[in-house]
Amino acid sequence: MATSVSINRLFFSLVTAYMALLVAGLLGFRWYVSYPNEIAGVLREQQQAIDSLNAAITLSQQQLATQTRDYATWDDTWFYVQDRNNTYIESNFVGDTFDSLNLIGAMIIDIDAHNIISWHYDRELNNLTLDTLDTDTEISLARSKQMLTKDVAVYDVALLNKQPALVSVSAITRSDGTRADKGWLFFWRPIDQSFLDNLSRITRLEIHPLSHAQRNLQNIVNPLTKIKESHQLCMHDRLGRPEVCMDIRFPNYHPPEFMGVSTWIMLGILAVVPSLFFWLIMHLLIAPIRKATLFLESSVRTRSIRNLEVPEDGLQIREIRRLLTAYNQLASTVLEQKSALQQLTRTDALTGIANRRAFDHALERAWFRMNRYQQSMALMLIDIDHFKRFNDSAGHPAGDEVLRQVAEVLANMARRTDEVAARFGGEEFALIVYAHSTLEVESLRRNLHEAIANLAIRHPDSPTSEWITVSAGIAWIRNSGEWLNKTNQEDWLAYTDMALYKGKANGRNNSVLTVFDQQHPLEPEATRQNVT
Numbered sequence: 001m002a003t004s005v006s007i008n009r010l011f012f013s014l015v016t017a018y019m020a021l022l023v024a025g026l027l028g029f030r031w032y033v034s035y036p037n038e039i040a041g042v043l044r045e046q047q048q049a050i051d052s053l054n055a056a057i058t059l060s061q062q063q064l065a066t067q068t069r070d071y072a073t074w075d076d077t078w079f080y081v082q083d084r085n086n087t088y089i090e091s092n093f094v095g096d097t098f099d100s101l102n103l104i105g106a107m108i109i110d111i112d113a114h115n116i117i118s119w120h121y122d123r124e125l126n127n128l129t130l131d132t133l134d135t136d137t138e139i140s141l142a143r144s145k146q147m148l149t150k151d152v153a154v155y156d157v158a159l160l161n162k163q164p165a166l167v168s169v170s171a172i173t174r175s176d177g178t179r180a181d182k183g184w185l186f187f188w189r190p191i192d193q194s195f196l197d198n199l200s201r202i203t204r205l206e207i208h209p210l211s212h213a214q215r216n217l218q219n220i221v222n223p224l225t226k227i228k229e230s231h232q233l234c235m236h237d238r239l240g241r242p243e244v245c246m247d248i249r250f251p252n253y254h255p256p257e258f259m260g261v262s263t264w265i266m267l268g269i270l271a272v273v274p275s276l277f278f279w280l281i282m283h284l285l286i287a288p289i290r291k292a293t294l295f296l297e298s299s300v301r302t303r304s305i306r307n308l309e310v311p312e313d314g315l316q317i318r319e320i321r322r323l324l325t326a327y328n329q330l331a332s333t334v335l336e337q338k339s340a341l342q343q344l345t346r347t348d349a350l351t352g353i354a355n356r357r358a359f360d361h362a363l364e365r366a367w368f369r370m371n372r373y374q375q376s377m378a379l380m381l382i383d384i385d386h387f388k389r390f391n392d393s394a395g396h397p398a399g400d401e402v403l404r405q406v407a408e409v410l411a412n413m414a415r416r417t418d419e420v421a422a423r424f425g426g427e428e429f430a431l432i433v434y435a436h437s438t439l440e441v442e443s444l445r446r447n448l449h450e451a452i453a454n455l456a457i458r459h460p461d462s463p464t465s466e467w468i469t470v471s472a473g474i475a476w477i478r479n480s481g482e483w484l485n486k487t488n489q490e491d492w493l494a495y496t497d498m499a500l501y502k503g504k505a506n507g508r509n510n511s512v513l514t515v516f517d518q519q520h521p522l523e524p525e526a527t528r529q530n531v532t
């Protein structure tokens with residue numbers, strides 16, 4: 001069995017399903033593709049920053065190592081260790097040297113690791129002192145001995161006088177490498193605020209030193225596995241102990257939001273666009289169809305054919321407009337056909353005037369109108385005299401022509417829209433006309449006979465006249481009113497017929513007028529008696 005669904009409901013369901021799919025698709029895409037991509041992008045940026053930070057630290061260490069190696073392979077240094085000539089020390093290891101190399105400490109040891117000379121430089125006070133290495137430094141020194149090698153400068157992170165520093169050590173040898181190692185040269189570069197500021201400038205990261213107490217934070221995991229607002233990075237010594245730790249922050253850190261503004265905007269668009277689409281379809285398609293359907297249903301109920309309203313302005317669906325217009329054209333055609341059919345069913349085919357059926361309706365309407373507006377009206381029945389004889393003598397076609405001409409005469413007498421001339425049957429006609437006065441009704445009667453006479457149709461076999469004549473019965477109701485309440489149009493017709501009968505009886509070619517008014521009312525009883 002076929003099931004029907006309203007277009008409204010169908011469309012609503014489709015739009016809802018579409019929206020649900022789109023929202024699910026958007027959230028799925030966000031969850032599986034775009035959001036992980038955004039996270040990966042931020043992670044990549046953070047990783048690059050951390051990489052450049054590590055590179056900058058390594059660069060500082062390599063730079064210090066290079067400087068250490070430059071001094072350690074300087075012949076003057078080699079000769080100093082061999083001869084212990086202090087002139088070299090006094091002229092080269094001065095405050096300016098420490099300033100330009102950005103050092104806070106230096107040390108020379110012999111090949112047996114005995115301290116030959118060491119310096120400590122206080123840069124703020126511009127104070128260079130000899131033999132000031134403290135216990136920590138000695139410890140770090142001892143540790144650093146483990147990394148002594150013959151051919152490269154190596155570096156480490158160590159505390160010098162409790163201050164964190166990069167330390168680099170290189171073997172003291174001749175510049176051409178021809179002579180054996182004489183000892184080892186150590187340089188310390190401070191890891192201080194200016195060092196961190198320099199790293200910040202290079203990497204554009206915010207870097208803050210961490211105290212020992214803060215070093216319980218999780219150290220940076222490299223490569224990064226998840227984005228964080230800040231990381232902790234420690235510089236370790238050769239034994240793997242964190243000597244210097246710093247807190248690293250990413251300026252303008254904005255972690256991607258799963259449901260950010262753009263996602264909400266997308267969702268909003270996804271919700272608004274189909275709603276707008278739904279509204280447009282409702283407004284342009286469904287509403288006109290529904291309106292037309294209601295109109296047609298009401299037409300079916302009232303059994304009337306009317307034109308649908310086709311809007312002139314505004315945006316419309318062309319197909320709907322064509323449908324409405326086509327329906328209206330069809331309705332017009334049906335109405336025309338209906339009117340033609342009505343015309344046919346009400347018209348006498350021979351004479352073209354109203355037929356008996358139309359007359360009956362007209363009489364009913366005239367009775368009603370007359371009573372409602374208290375008018376005066378005359379009902380006439382007209383019969384052609386000796387028409388049988390005419391037919392028999394002149395022929396049936398000639399008889400038809402007579403009927404047509406008499407009908408035309410009567411039609412000319414019924415000029416007003418609510419006056420009617422009709423063929424009552426055979427050679428008998430009826431006329432319903434207004435007549436407001438005796439004069440007027442008399443004039444009607446006279447005009448009828450004159451007009452028929454004016455036709456001047458010869459009757460070849462009439463015993464009463466050589467011309468076609470008519471007899472008529474007239475029932476004139478003067479000033480209708482309540483006095484008519486007990487009667488109806490049938491009584492009116494019966495009295496008219498009676499008058500016609502009298503007219504015939506009077507020898508034909510004459511008409512009998514009966515006047516009804518308040519003083520001489522229609523009597524239903526009398527009508528029946530007289531008619532029978």
Ligand SMILES: Nc1nc2c(ncn2[C@@H]2O[C@H](COP(=O)(O)OP(=O)(O)OP(=O)(O)O)[C@@H](O)[C@H]2O)c(=O)[nH]1
Pocket residue numbers: 350383384385386387388389391395396397398399400403425426427504508
């Ligand atoms: N030609 C023609 N004759 C018709 C038509 N309808 C009826 N008639 C004729 O009209 C005649 C009516 O005759 P009757 O009813 O006897 O009346 P009459 O001859 O007119 O005599 P009175 O009315 O008494 O004067 C009949 O001969 C019908 O055949 C029609 O459509 N065409």
